[in-house]
Amino acid sequence: MPKLFKLSGSEVLAIFAGSFTLLIGFGFRQTFGLFLLPITKDYEWDRTTFSVAAALLQIFWGLTQPFVVFTAERHLGFGRVLFVTNIVYGLGMIIMALVPKTMPGLFIFAMGIIVGLGTSGSGFSLIFATLGRRFPQGSKRHALVIGLVSSCASLGQGTCLPIIRIIIEQLGWKWTLIIQGCICIAIAPLAIFLRTVSQVPAELTQEDPASKDNLSLEELDGGDTEYGDDIESRNTGEETLISNEPQTIHAALKEAFSHTGFWLINICFAISGFHLGFIFTHLPAYVKNQGFDSTHEGK
Incomplete structure (x- = not known):
């Protein structure tokens, strides 16, 4: 054991x-x-x-x-x-x-x-x-x-x-x-x-130093930017780690329901699941019946 x-x-x-x-x-x-x-x-x-x-x-x-x-x-x-x-x-x-x-x-x-x-x-x-x-x-x-x-x-x-x-x-x-x-x-x-x-x-990812070349002097000084408070970590090239902390059900559902991709993939799987389920269930019998009918008519 x-x-x-x-x-x-x-x-x-x-x-x-x-x-x-x-x-x-x-x-x-x-x-x-x-x-x-x-x-x-x-x-x-x-x-x-x-x-x-x-x-x-x-x-x-x-x-x-x-x-x-x-x-x-x-x-x-x-x-x-x-x-x-x-x-x-x-x-x-x-x-x-x-x-x-x-x-x-x-x-x-x-x-x-x-x-x-x-x-x-x-x-x-x-x-x-x-x-x-x-x-x-x-x-x-x-x-x-x-x-x-x-x-x-x-x-x-x-x-x-x-x-x-x-x-x-x-x-x-x-x-x-x-x-x-x-x-x-x-x-x-x-x-x-x-x-x-x-x-x-998750694997550590190093920030790309070249991205700093696209920042203005105001952004490098830590001013108000689209990057927010994360600018300091960009200046220092600090390693970032994807969070592995488990989400609560409420947080996970909120994130999923607000994401367009979540709704699209669910719609696609729903359509795919039902029509494939219908085909897999009824197509073999339909094909076999058609074969029997053709044989019968040939006779």
Whole structure:
């Protein structure tokens, strides 16, 4: 155990754990559209049941993310929350597989609420929050790691779809969901490598001496300028350090809501999330139906 605890501080293992968790979490979430036809056919449900469950998953996933990250950062720690949410994610899919055909409401609850809550812990926000603490804010290493780990989510979306499709054809949709659920539960222990650590201090940045050449004599004398009280530090070339002090929720929300970029990125993600969720859910069934129709007409 001491050796495992020591390894849990490894940056390399943290990157691997975060990448693999995103690959599985996002990859499996995008495969649910493959289950629409086999589930509705076997259980003789209309597509409304599955559509409501899929839509509720998207909504619940988005709404719970801020609270999940807050709980991880302020109360339980990132590792514990990641561990629990991965297990919840897996259990939700197993329940989806075991729901009897007479209980569509339980299916909606399992896919929309349980899986939705599980995906909120295996998404970008929680993993980026814990990985970001391991590298200086604004550094090249920080940007490289975030880019590398986020690319694994895209990799999962592209690789899991054909694999899950083959498994459904070979074993059926119920066993496929059970296998996916077991995989999510099996990767839960990777959370030990993503436990909460102290924030690595931001890198020191030296003020550019050449910037002083653009200052007037009045500014160099410390008069009223657009630079305010910071002029003294510019004259002395003093090193400045980005603050690592945690913000209060009120201060963070005030800063976010007053920033145009915050609103724009939220609007973009909302549009992207809903229309991609719709496409991933219904496009596979639509394509398959069109193929059946064409075959039928050809005959």
